[in-house]
Amino acid sequence: MRRKPNANSESQDNYLKAILALGGPEESRVASNVLAQRLGVAPASVTNMLQKLAAVLPPLVKYERHRGVLLSAAGKRRALEVVRHHRLLETFLYEVLDYPIEEVHEEAERLEHFISERFEERIEAKLGYPKMDPHGHCIPAMDGRMPKENSIPLTQVERKGTFVVDSISDRDASTVKSLRMSGIVPGIQLRVRERHADDGYPVSIGHSAQVLHLSREVADAIRIHPPH
Numbered sequence: 645m646r647r648k649p650n651a652n653s654e655s656q657d658n659y660l661k662a663i664l665a666l667g668g669p670e671e672s673r674v675a676s677n678v679l680a681q682r683l684g685v686a687p688a689s690v691t692n693m694l695q696k697l698a699a700v701l702p703p704l705v706k707y708e709r710h711r712g713v714l715l716s717a718a719g720k721r722r723a724l725e726v727v728r729h730h731r732l733l734e735t736f737l738y739e740v741l742d743y744p745i746e747e748v749h750e751e752a753e754r755l756e757h758f759i760s761e762r763f764e765e766r767i768e769a770k771l772g773y774p775k776m777d778p779h780g781h782c783i784p785a786m787d788g789r790m791p792k793e794n795s796i797p798l799t800q801v802e803r804k805g806t807f808v809v810d811s812i813s814d815r816d817a818s819t820v821k822s823l824r825m826s827g828i829v830p831g832i833q834l835r836v837r838e839r840h841a842d843d844g845y846p847v848s849i850g851h852s853a854q855v856l857h858l859s860r861e862v863a864d865a866i867r868i869h870p871p872h
Contacts (some may be wrong), residue, residue: 654757658683659693660704660723661730663715669792671720699864723786729756729764731777734814736767738778745778746821749774749814777845779820780811780830780867795867798845799860804838806871813865826856834868 661703662682666674680690694713697704704719715723733752737743743751759767768774777783784790795810809832812823827849828834837855844857858866 655693656697656704657722657726657757659697660719661726663705663713664720664723664727667715671714673714675712679713715756720787724784724790726756726783727749728786729759730786731747731773731781732767732771733759734775734777734779734782735771735774739771744821745824746817750779750817756869777814778830779814780809781814793867795869798834798836798847798858798863798866798868801836801868804836807834807868808832808871810867810869812867815835816865819865821823822862828856828866834866834872836868 651748662679663674666678666682667847672825674772676690676694677687679694683690691709694705694707697719698707702718703716706716706724730752736800737739740743741822767860772814782790782793801807809828809830810822811830812828814820823829833850835848835850837848839846844859845863846855846857848855
């Protein structure tokens, strides 16, 4: 039985999603100050919310002061459920309602907490049971299963070579728009050039000779993997 939203559920969901994202595939502990920075809230507010999430039944997090926080089994289920809602909604807005890709994230953020299971199933069927959202992120299955991520941020690439864009971050609309206008989208081939001091992150798209010099912020929003 799915948990129904209440007055506090939207804020709680945002915490659970942030912990899931920051914990990464290894599900590492997340420090309170890192969580505060991600959510744009005061550290005291984070402590208060984590204590609440740990006190509900069943607990949604495992929290120890000064040791950070982990999602409990129940918290992980809810986080993945909301991520599934979000990515299905982004795909629906982009493919069916023709939203620009840089606008779908914010719209999905507003809707993700409140759609019913029936509505979720209808969206998925209408879209043909997609595996990826428009940004290249995996859509969790109904039971929460999701393939392990095997890509890395462009900023972690230490050698020049040819790669494929796996996904782009959806968190900043201006970055998404800038990447779209540059032609950097999931699935595109990207050639990483040799870096020099103060050169940014030089890349070329496909076989183009044109070199784009990406800022660290923009490069960090791009995840890539070697061609298969």
